[in-house]
Amino acid sequence: MLSVADLVVRYGQITALDRVSILVREGEAVGVVGPNGAGKSSLLAAITGIVKAADGRVTFLDQPILGEVPEELVRRGISLVPEGRRIFGPLSVAENLQLGATTSRKGGRKAPTVDEMLDRFPALRALYKRQAGSLSGGEQQMLAIARALMSGPRLLLLDEPSLGLAPLVVDTVFELLEDLRKEGTTILLVEQNALRTVEFCDRTYVLRTGDVVMTGTREELLAQEDFSATFLGM
Numbered sequence: 271m272l273s274v275a276d277l278v279v280r281y282g283q284i285t286a287l288d289r290v291s292i293l294v295r296e297g298e299a300v301g302v303v304g305p306n307g308a309g310k311s312s313l314l315a316a317i318t319g320i321v322k323a324a325d326g327r328v329t330f331l332d333q334p335i336l337g338e339v340p341e342e343l344v345r346r347g348i349s350l351v352p353e354g355r356r357i358f359g360p361l362s363v364a365e366n367l368q369l370g371a372t373t374s375r376k377g378g379r380k381a382p383t384v385d386e387m388l389d390r391f392p393a394l395r396a397l398y399k400r401q402a403g404s405l406s407g408g409e410q411q412m413l414a415i416a417r418a419l420m421s422g423p424r425l426l427l428l429d430e431p432s433l434g435l436a437p438l439v440v441d442t443v444f445e446l447l448e449d450l451r452k453e454g455t456t457i458l459l460v461e462q463n464a465l466r467t468v469e470f471c472d473r474t475y476v477l478r479t480g481d482v483v484m485t486g487t488r489e490e491l492l493a494q495e496d497f498s499a500t501f502l503g504m
């Protein structure tokens with residue numbers, strides 16, 4: 271579904287991604303883990319047109335997408351849950367959800383209404399008139415995911431959805447991702463929480479200073495001493 275080949279991202283003299291290649295098949299949940307500064311956010315930013323790639327190719331459903339504006343990618347079926355939620359604090363929960371909706375979608379997918387989305391997130395229904403900025407971190411993360419789902423994406427990209435959340439709330443986020451996966455949403459999950467990510471995902475790529483240094487299933491990665499030593503402190 272998504273193919274990233276030899277992707278290069280530079281910020282001036284800094285090379286954030288140095289010929290990174292990853293593949294996400296339809297229906298898969300694929301993880302990308304790595305320490306601070308590994309290039310995880312840059313990968314999602316380049317895929318979604320937020321930063322310009324210096325080189326490489328990215329295709330979605332066999333169509334090249336590098337250079338497309340973010341709005342066009344939403345129309346094609348890609349939706350991003352950005353790092354730090356980026357919800358609009360002064361607006362209400364319902365208004366934040368409306369902002370996630372897109373009017374001219376391609377590919378015949380059905381986008382949910384705000385009401386349907388509130389059915390799916392009962393906790394948000396109870397808060398729908400509240401200013402989004404007054405919600406807890408976990409509620410804001412749910413809102414950010416719900417907003418991204420408003421465009422009816424086929425591919426959901428998530429940048430560190432567990433960052434700063436209490437363990438119980440992280441469980442809720444992963445349960446939601448599991449439901450989405452069962453419903454057929456393809457997921458590319460970027461996380462610092464390596465153990466949760468490899469446990470959830472079908473396959474995970476390990477990034478380090480702009481390079482893919484390991485890739486595999488949960489079993490394959492946990493069997494590698496280097497993975498356990500780096501990410502799990504074992």
Ligand code: ATP
Nearest residue numbers: 281284285286304305306307308309310311312313
């Ligand atoms: P984190 O988990 O801290 O967000 P990350 O793995 O997502 O890290 P990136 O944010 O993609 O990594 O950063 C990769 C490299 O690019 C780092 O060296 C970072 O300092 C640098 N970088 C990222 N954004 C910029 C920018 N706007 N200008 C200059 N350098 C940047």
